[in-house]
Amino acid sequence: MPVDALYRDDFYLSTAEAEVTTIHEDGGIELNRTCFYATSGGQPGDTGFLERADGTKIALAQTKHGATKDIIIHVPLEGEPQPLVGEKLTLHVDWPRRYRLMRMHTACHLLSVVCPYPITGAAVGEEESRVDFDMSETIDRHEVTAKLMELVGQNHPVYVQWITDEELSANPGIVKSKNVRPPIGLGRVSLVCIGADSSVDSQPCGGTHVSETQEVGAIHIAKIEKKGKENRRFRIRFGAPGAEA
Ligand SMILES: [Zn+2]
Numbered sequence: 001m002p003v004d005a006l007y008r009d010d011f012y013l014s015t016a017e018a019e020v021t022t023i024h025e026d027g028g029i030e031l032n033r034t035c036f037y038a039t040s041g042g043q044p045g046d047t048g049f050l051e052r053a054d055g056t057k058i059a060l061a062q063t064k065h066g067a068t069k070d071i072i073i074h075v076p077l078e079g080e081p082q083p084l085v086g087e088k089l090t091l092h093v094d095w096p097r098r099y100r101l102m103r104m105h106t107a108c109h110l111l112s113v114v115c116p117y118p119i120t121g122a123a124v125g126e127e128e129s130r131v132d133f134d135m136s137e138t139i140d141r142h143e144v145t146a147k148l149m150e151l152v153g154q155n156h157p158v159y160v161q162w163i164t165d166e167e168l169s170a171n172p173g174i175v176k177s178k179n180v181r182p183p184i185g186l187g188r189v190s191l192v193c194i195g196a197d198s199s200v201d202s203q204p205c206g207g208t209h210v211s212e213t214q215e216v217g218a219i220h221i222a223k224i225e226k227k228g229k230e231n232r233r234f235r236i237r238f239g240a241p242g243a244e245a
């Protein structure tokens with residue numbers, strides 16, 4: 001039975017009830033449903049804890065996919081109690097961490113609007129995110145920060161539209177990433193849209209995002225590094241611009 005990945009339809013769901021379906025030899029836990037995001041598309045998986053009926057907590061080190069995206073494995077920290085198959089648990093995502101990741105992830109989308117170049121890699125982090133672009137131009141990071149903050153301040157709605165794998169294959173132009181595969185294989189693909197009628201952007205993405213750009217808050221480009229002749233690595237950090245190089 002594929003897991004019911006509740007976060008795909010509700011990015012703001014931080015708690016849910018679920019039942020244990022499988023315990024792996026290494027202690028990994030599969031559930032019938034989950035609000036824990038599993039590592040993919042450059043966004044790290046959720047941490048948090050699973051609560052047993054008696055109130056005992058099972059703290060999680062990470063959440064990851066199994067052999068396919070239909071499998072989500074909750075990996076407990078070492079020494080945590082092991083639940084039984086069929087046991088009912090209450091799930092608690094580490095929400096402050098996840099919310100920062102959602103803000104950062106959305107910021108990466110905004111950066112791809114400000115810098116409309118093919119993306120060759122991306123990694124979302126709690127403190128810093130990086131996006132690599134296939135570009136040879138030199139850009140002033142303060143200018144990029146100003147444009148990012150303009151998009152944040154305009155408070156555009158951010159929402160998901162579902163399209164079929166076939167619709168995506170018929171419109172390859174909407175994929176901005178060069179090396180990162182769009183989230184296909186589930187029969188439907190989530191298109192993350194920014195602005196009314198996608199006026200700002202739309203991009204296939206299976207991650208979690210905030211619902212309006214103002215939630216991103218203050219961000220800035222801390223660094224733009226030259227990684228080869230045609231590759232620029234942008235580092236996004238929270239807060240107002242600091243003294244970084
Ligand atoms: Zn995304």
